[in-house]
Amino acid sequence: MKRSAAGSLLFLSLLLLAPVAGAVEMDVHAGIYSINKFLDYAMDEHPSVDGSIYGAAVLLGERDAVTQHRFSLDFVSADGQGKWRKDNDSGDGKVEIGMTALTYAALFNIGPSWPVNPYIGIGAGVAYISADASSTGTKTDSVSAKVWIPAIVVPVGIRAKLGDRITLAVEGGFLDGLYVTGNLRFAF
Numbered sequence: 001m002k003r004s005a006a007g008s009l010l011f012l013s014l015l016l017l018a019p020v021a022g023a024v025e026m027d028v029h030a031g032i033y034s035i036n037k038f039l040d041y042a043m044d045e046h047p048s049v050d051g052s053i054y055g056a057a058v059l060l061g062e063r064d065a066v067t068q069h070r071f072s073l074d075f076v077s078a079d080g081q082g083k084w085r086k087d088n089d090s091g092d093g094k095v096e097i098g099m100t101a102l103t104y105a106a107l108f109n110i111g112p113s114w115p116v117n118p119y120i121g122i123g124a125g126v127a128y129i130s131a132d133a134s135s136t137g138t139k140t141d142s143v144s145a146k147v148w149i150p151a152i153v154v155p156v157g158i159r160a161k162l163g164d165r166i167t168l169a170v171e172g173g174f175l176d177g178l179y180v181t182g183n184l185r186f187a188f
Contacts, residue, residue, distance in 0.1 A: 023062045024188045025167070030054040031181030033076050035097070038177070047082030049095050053179050059107070063167070063187060068107045070121070072153070074175060075100055084135065093135035101127035101151045101175060109159075116160045127151035127176055151176055157183070 034050035055074035061067060076099040084093045105123025127149050134142040157171030169183035 023060070025059040025063065025068075025185045026188070027057040027059060027070070027072075027169075027183050027185045028055075029057070029169075029171070029181040029183040031171075031179055033078055033175075033177055033179045035078060035177040043084055043086045045083060045085040045090070047080035047084060047093060047095065049078050049080035049097065051076065051078030051097075053175070053181060059185065063161070064112045066109055066112055068109065070105045070107055070123070070155075072103050072105070072125075073101070074103070076175075076177070076179075078177070091135045093133065095133045096131070098130040099127050099176065101125060101153075103151050103153045103175070105153050105155060107155065116158065118158045119155075121153070121155040121173075123153045123155075125151040125153065149176070159183075159185075 031053055032050065033053040034048075036046075036048055036050060039046045039049060053074055053076045055072055057070050057072035060069045060071075076097070079094075079096040081094040082092065084091060103123050103125030105121040107119050107121040109117055109119045111117040129145070129147050129149055131145045132143070153173065153175045155171050155173040157169050157173075159167050159169035161167050165187045167185040167187070169185065170180070171183055172178070172180045
C-alpha cells in the first residue's frame with residue numbers, strides 16, 4: 001500500500017467511527033527512535049542505530065474516558081555507522097532504515113479526569129521497512145530489503161490538559177523499536 005492509500009484508508013475508517021465515538025482528538029508528535037537494544041542481542045558489538053520518529057494520530061473517545069482508541073501513521077528514519085563484531089567476524093558497517101507504520105492502539109487513562117494523568121496502551125498494525133546495510137572487514141557485503149512486517153505498539157505516557165481543546169503529552173514505548181515523543185493534541 002502506498003502512503004496515499006494508507007492515509008485514505010485511515011481517513012475513511014475515522015469518518016465511519018467518529019459519530020459513534022463522541023469525541024475526536026488530533027495528535028501530532030515527533031521524537032527520537034532507536035533499535036540499539038535489539039542489536040545488543042544479535043551482535044557482540046555494533047554501531048549505534050538511532051534517528052527520528054514523527055507522525056500524526058486520531059484519538060476517538062471522550063478525553064475524560066478511561067479508554068481511547070488511537071489510529072496512528074508514523075514515519076521513522078534511523079541510521080548508524082561504525083565497527084561491528086559477531087563471534088569471529090568483524091568490520092566496519094553502515095545501516096540506514098526507514099519505516100512507515102499504520103497502527104491502532106487502545107489507550108487506558110489512569111485518572112482521566114485529572115489535569116495531569118498517566119496512560120498506557122497496547123496495539124498492532126502494519127509497517128513497511130526499507131533497509132540498506134553494508135560492511136567491510138572479514139566479510140564484505142551489502143544488503144538491501146523492502147518488506148512489510150507486523151507492527152507492535154506499546155505506548156506509555158503522561159498527558160497534561162492545557163485547556164478544553166489542547167493537551168500536551170510525553171510518551172515513550174515500543175513501535176518495532178524504542179521511541180520517546182512529545183505530543184500535541186487538539187480536541188474537536
